[in-house]
Amino acid sequence: MSEARGRTRVLFLCTHNSARSQMAEGLLGGLAGDRFEPFSAGTEATHVRPEATEAMGELGVDISGQESETLDRYLGEPFDYVVTVCDDANEACPVFPGAKRRLHWSLPDPSAVKGEGEERMEAFRTVRDRIRTLIRSELLDGK
Numbered sequence: 001m002s003e004a005r006g007r008t009r010v011l012f013l014c015t016h017n018s019a020r021s022q023m024a025e026g027l028l029g030g031l032a033g034d035r036f037e038p039f040s041a042g043t044e045a046t047h048v049r050p051e052a053t054e055a056m057g058e059l060g061v062d063i064s065g066q067e068s069e070t071l072d073r074y075l076g077e078p079f080d081y082v083v084t085v086c087d088d089a090n091e092a093c094p095v096f097p098g099a100k101r102r103l104h105w106s107l108p109d110p111s112a113v114k115g116e117g118e119e120r121m122e123a124f125r126t127v128r129d130r131i132r133t134l135i136r137s138e139l140l141d142g143k
Contacts, residue, residue: 008035009078009079010028010082011039011071011079014084014085015088017045020110023052025066027061029061036139041074048066048068052128054121055125055128080099085107107131
């Protein structure tokens with residue numbers, strides 16, 4: 001745990017910082033209370049997908065105030081974990097010398113699902129639920 005802050009710092013990385021990493025940031029903040037300090041960023045910055053906001057809202061987690069950011073702003077910062085949540089980000093992710101541990105979660109991009117309405121929302125829910133499971137098993141258990 002980062003001594004200076006007293007909380008475990010986690011950076012979630014994805015390509016566009018629009019869905020998976022945003023949901024992971026919101027979920028960890030919601031599940032862990034004040035034990036963790038979550039952040040998210042992308043190799044590119046775009047916008048937070050409305051479906052991600054809606055899927056999180058179904059769990060009572062509000063990510064509507066989160067913004068898409070590039071990972072450049074976090075280079076050089078200390079993190080206890082850097083977690084890539086897509087294969088592209090894993091390949092493009094620079095070395096974070098201040099990261100104590102790096103994890104990779106290969107999650108499908110729900111934004112790539114064709115269709116509209118319920119079919120598309122189901123893709124976001126599925127990824128959201130998988131992220132929640134991974135956070136519980138790989139970050140929260142034993143903490």
